[in-house]
Amino acid sequence: MDENEVTDESIYKDRRSLMKIAAIVGAGAMVPMSLEAAKAYPGKSLNFETNKDFSTLSATDYDKITTYNNFYEFSLSKDGPAKLAHTLEPEPWTIEITGEVQKPLVIDMAKILTEYPLEERTYRFRCVEGWSMVVPWIGFELSYLLKKAGLTSKSKFVQFQTKHDPKMFPEQDKEGFFGNIPFPYVEGLRIDEAMNPLTFLSVGLYGKTLPKQNGAPIRLVVPWKYGFKSIKSITKIHVSSSMTRSTWNEVNPREYGFYSNVNPTVSHPRWSQAKERPLGAFFKQKTEMFNGYEKEVASLYKGMDLKVNF
Amino acid sequence: MKKIIWFIAFLPLIYILYKLSWGFEYPRYIASFIYEHGGSFLGKFPNDPLKFIADLLGITAIQFLIASLSVTPLKSYLKINLIKYRRLLGLWSFAYAFMHSLFFFIADNEGNISMMIEDAYKRPFVFFGLSAFLILFMMAITSHKKLFSKFVKWHKLVYLAAVFISLHFIMSQKVIGLNVSVYVGILVSLLVLRLLKR
Numbered sequence: 098m099d100e101n102e103v104t105d106e107s108i109y110k111d112r113r114s115l116m117k118i119a120a121i122v123g124a125g126a127m128v129p130m131s132l133e134a135a136k137a138y139p140g141k142s143l144n145f146e147t148n149k150d151f152s153t154l155s156a157t158d159y160d161k162i163t164t165y166n167n168f169y170e171f172s173l174s175k176d177g178p179a180k181l182a183h184t185l186e187p188e189p190w191t192i193e194i195t196g197e198v199q200k201p202l203v204i205d206m207a208k209i210l211t212e213y214p215l216e217e218r219t220y221r222f223r224c225v226e227g228w229s230m231v232v233p234w235i236g237f238e239l240s241y242l243l244k245k246a247g248l249t250s251k252s253k254f255v256q257f258q259t260k261h262d263p264k265m266f267p268e269q270d271k272e273g274f275f276g277n278i279p280f281p282y283v284e285g286l287r288i289d290e291a292m293n294p295l296t297f298l299s300v301g302l303y304g305k306t307l308p309k310q311n312g313a314p315i316r317l318v319v320p321w322k323y324g325f326k327s328i329k330s331i332t333k334i335h336v337s338s339s340m341t342r343s344t345w346n347e348v349n350p351r352e353y354g355f356y357s358n359v360n361p362t363v364s365h366p367r368w369s370q371a372k373e374r375p376l377g378a379f380f381k382q383k384t385e386m387f388n389g390y391e392k393e394v395a396s397l398y399k400g401m402d403l404k405v406n407f
Numbered sequence: 408m409k410k411i412i413w414f415i416a417f418l419p420l421i422y423i424l425y426k427l428s429w430g431f432e433y434p435r436y437i438a439s440f441i442y443e444h445g446g447s448f449l450g451k452f453p454n455d456p457l458k459f460i461a462d463l464l465g466i467t468a469i470q471f472l473i474a475s476l477s478v479t480p481l482k483s484y485l486k487i488n489l490i491k492y493r494r495l496l497g498l499w500s501f502a503y504a505f506m507h508s509l510f511f512f513i514a515d516n517e518g519n520i521s522m523m524i525e526d527a528y529k530r531p532f533v534f535f536g537l538s539a540f541l542i543l544f545m546m547a548i549t550s551h552k553k554l555f556s557k558f559v560k561w562h563k564l565v566y567l568a569a570v571f572i573s574l575h576f577i578m579s580q581k582v583i584g585l586n587v588s589v590y591v592g593i594l595v596s597l598l599v600l601r602l603l604k605r
Contacts, residue, residue, distance in 0.1 A: 165454040173584040175454070226581070228455050278582060348582075367530055367579070368515075376454050379430065381514075 140305030143215055145235045151218035157230035159303050161376045166310045167224065168329060169278055170259065170266035178310035185265045185330065187306070187314035192242075196336040199247030206314050210300060213237045217304075218297060223359045223388045225323035229373040234318055235301035240292045248288070248336070255291040256341035257284050257317055260332040278348050284328040285341030285355065286319065287397075295320055295393050298331075321387040321394045323357045354407040358398070359388035363407050412492060416499045419467045423460055426453050457514050464507035469572060469590055471500035472543075476569065476597045483604060494550055497565075501547040508540045532578035539571035566601060569594045 138159055156162075168178035190206040215235055223229045243255070261281035263270040269280040290296060297318040300307060307313040312329025319326050325345050335341070345353035352366050361371045361384040372381040387394050398406075425441065428434035429452035442449065453459035475496035481487040516523040527534045542564045549558035573591045580587055 161454050169582075173582060228458070364529075367532060374455055374457050377452060377456070379456050381457070 138303045138305045140301065140308060141210075142305060143210065143235050143301045145215040145217050145301075145304075148216045148218045151220060154219045154221065154231045156219055156233045156303075157376050162230055162232055162302065163308045163310060165228075165230075165376055167226075167324065168310055168312070170268050170280065170282070170330075171310070172268070173277065179308075181267070182309035182313075184267060185309040185313060187309065187330075190260075190314050190332070192315065192332060192334060194242070194246045194334045194336070197249050197251040197253075197338055198243075198336050199249060202246050204242075206300075209237075209315070210306070213241070215300065220295075220297070220318060220320040221388050221390075222318075222320065222324055222327070223373055223384065225325060225353065225357065225365060225370075227368060227370070227373055228376060229382075229384075230376045232302055232318075233304075234297060234299040235304065236297045236299035236315075236318065238294055239296045239298050239317070240294065242298065242334070243291060243336070246336070248292075251338040252288050252336045253338050254288060254336070254341045255286050256333075256335045256337060256343075257286075257328045257331050258282070258333040258335070259328055259330050266330075278344055282328060282344045283342050284317065284326055285343045286326075288336075289397055290319070290394075293394060293397065295390060321359055321390040323353075323359060325353070326357050356398075356403075356406050358394075358403065358407075359384060360386060360403055360407070362386075363404055408492060409495060412495055412499070416471070416502075419463055419503070422449070423463060425449060426451075426459065427456065430456075461507060461510050461514070464503050464510060465576075466590075468500050468503035468507055469576070469594075471496050471503060472565075472569065472572065473590070473593055473597065475500055476565065476594075476601075479604075480597065480600045484600075497543075498547060498550065501543040504540050504543050508537070532575050535571040535578070536575040539568040539575060542568040542571070566598055569598055 164179045165175045166178040167175065168182065171178045171181040171184075188206070192204050192206070192209075194202045194204070214237055216237065217233055217235050219231060219233045221229060222232050239255075243252075259280075259282040260266070261269060266280075268277055271277055286296070297320075298315055299312075299318045300315050302308070302311060307316065312327075312331075315331055316329040317327045317331060326343075340355065343353075343355055345357075346355050359370070364370055370384055373384045374381050385391070425438055425446075426449070428438035438451075442451065475493050478489050478493040478496070481489060512518060512523055516526060523537075527537045545558075546562055546565060549555060549561065555562075573594050576587055577583060577591060
């Protein structure tokens with residue numbers, strides 16, 4: 098079953114080293130990359146460095162990452178977004194940073210892709226529903242962006258919002274129909290969570306720009322929290338002095354907390370969170386505290402009762 | 408007709424076998440032959456195999472339950488008499504409910520009975536699913552001709568099972584999608600038809 102679970106690492110590494118050569122030459126599109134590799138994953142190639150601290154996990158294969166998605170703006174099913182997300186237009190795209198910051202900003206995606214220090218980090222991703230995957234994200238630390246806007250003493254929480262445009266995201270028009278969630282989707286973090294070096298804004302995966310169904314052109318990745326916190330297709334970031342709204346918490350506060358840290362000792366009301374189903378695998382594996390990032394983030398929650406603040 | 412029912416009843420199991428074949432060295436050749444000769448709509452190895460199997464077994468149990476509950480209204484409203492197939496349809500519903508429950512018991516409760524009881528106690532949707540299964544189990548073992556006449560009034564509990572299954576299905580979802588709405592809508596309609604007839 099190995100072949101189903103992971104992409105052959107040697108192929109992936111070969112492709113990555115080719116990418117690096119392309120980056121050195123400085124004209125990625127003109128370098129005769131192997132046809133296999135160029136064909137393998139759609140999207141535009143990105144220039145990035147691999148972060149050695151987060152390169153040890155073997156990634157779930159590309160097909161699984163891109164055909165098993167929760168993206169309710171397109172469909173309630175897992176395979177729906179891959180088929181329906183073609184209406185999303187990731188270009189042009191801007192991100193607006195407002196609220197309790199020194200200088201509010203509007204940043205063009207094109208600038209992020211060319212000027213920001215992009216790196217690759219392979220993170221675990223654990224869905225609250227009990228499945229998990231490992232994704233080689235490309236992106237940069239959220240703190241990099243927040244520092245550009247400048248924090249103040251009133252910067253306590255950060256709220257993120259998915260773009261609201263029913264032409265691009267058809268389900269946003271059908272709010273309340275057969276129980277879809279309210280739109281636009283919003284998520285939030287405490288400022289120290291947002292500034293933690295693990296917290297990542299992703300613009301790509303497997304070396305290419307983000308596939309639409311994975312939240313193109315830019316999404317949050319908070320690897321120690323359940324997947325729904327990692328909001329997709331972000332267009333607004335609002336810094337505030339009080340706790341922010343978050344969609345699933347509003348839909349069902351008993352089942353989805355604001356923090357939603359991965360925690361095998363706190364059950365979801367309808368299922369245990371002690372184990373998880375890695376995509377493509379037939380056997381469950383144990384879920385780790387903070388999804389395996391306890392060392393990096395446990396200090397954020399010192400003295401908090403995680404059963405109450407779930 | 409019976410042969411057709413048996414054939415349809417085996418399709419979900421064959422589909423599961425096909426999907427899992429992708430995960431094994433030699434069966435994969437058969438699966439890919441089917442895939443390349445018009446079977447591409449069947450897909451390859453499931454992304455989330457445990458959930459795929461549990462869901463398919465559960466949905467099939469509901470489909471056969473709907474079929475068996477439709478027999479009486481079909482006769483009284485449309486004069487279509489399928490009464491001699493009702494038992495077979497009901498038994499297949501039980502068979503799939505059994506496989507669904509067994510699969511859950513092994514995959515989720517690790518084959519541990521006390522874990523299953525605790526699960527049913529703590530989680531209402533498991534409680535409703537298990538209760539519905541016990542009703543179907545009772546019906547299956549008393550469905551033989553000799554016992555059926557004695558237990559026929561107990562078989563009315565199937566409508567309670569239908570209510571439990573609807574709750575089980577709804578409560579297992581994050582949000583109520585079209586799929587669930589349709590199945591639950593049909594089950595409720597059958598229940599209403601039954602109550603009107605009294």
